[in-house]
Amino acid sequence: WLAVVPFLRWLFTDFVLTTDRLITRTGVLAKHSKEIPLERINDVTFNQSVLQRTVGAGTLVIESAGERGQETISHVRNPEQVQLMIYKETEQNAGRMARPPAMSGPPVDGASIPQQIEALARLKQEGAISEAEYEAKKAQLLERM
Numbered sequence: 001w002l003a004v005v006p007f008l009r010w011l012f013t014d015f016v017l018t019t020d021r022l023i024t025r026t027g028v029l030a031k032h033s034k035e036i037p038l039e040r041i042n043d044v045t046f047n048q049s050v051l052q053r054t055v056g057a058g059t060l061v062i063e064s065a066g067e068r069g070q071e072t073i074s075h076v077r078n079p080e081q082v083q084l085m086i087y088k089e090t091e092q093n094a095g096r097m098a099r100p101p102a103m104s105g106p107p108v109d110g111a112s113i114p115q116q117i118e119a120l121a122r123l124k125q126e127g128a129i130s131e132a133e134y135e136a137k138k139a140q141l142l143e144r145m
Contacts (some may be wrong), residue, residue: 010075017082017089019096022062024073038093040065044080044086062086096128113141 014025023039025033041064048058058079062071076082117138124134 006075013073013075015073015076015082017085019089019093022086024071034071035144036062036064036071038086038090039097041086044083046076046083048079113144116141 008028009101010111012026012028015025017021020095021038021052022036025031030104030142041062043063044060045061045063047061052058057075057080060076060079060082064079067104120129120134120137120141123129123130
């Protein structure tokens with residue numbers, strides 16, 4: 001029984017990193033869930049004992065600007081890689097948040113129409129605009145040529 005309870009706790013723990021937030025869900029019978037928006041994450045640290053290093057596990061401590069401040073997630077596989085993934089997604093999210101909205105209106109910085117169409121194609125490829133939005137704006141730009 002000493003091994004069953006921790007195993008069940010580990011088995012029923014979900015840890016999901018999306019492009020917008022970090023989600024943890026734990027609990028065998030009763031459930032606990034926490035979602036942290038990536039823009040609120042201040043710091044991510046990990047700890048590994050010698051035994052944890054041999055099995056490739058560790059503990060993540062995520063500090064956020066939220067109400068509770070810190071979230072500790074135990075028994076994370078490859079915590080160093082997870083830490084790097086969180087930092088990478090946080091930086092990409094910050095870049096998306098800082099990016100101006102999709103092009104609407106006059107050319108930005110005097111860009112030529114072909115350059116604007118290339119920029120639209122990049123936005124469509126990144127998923128920032130839909131295929132329909134891309135085609136509509138592209139048609140408008142081609143009419144101005």
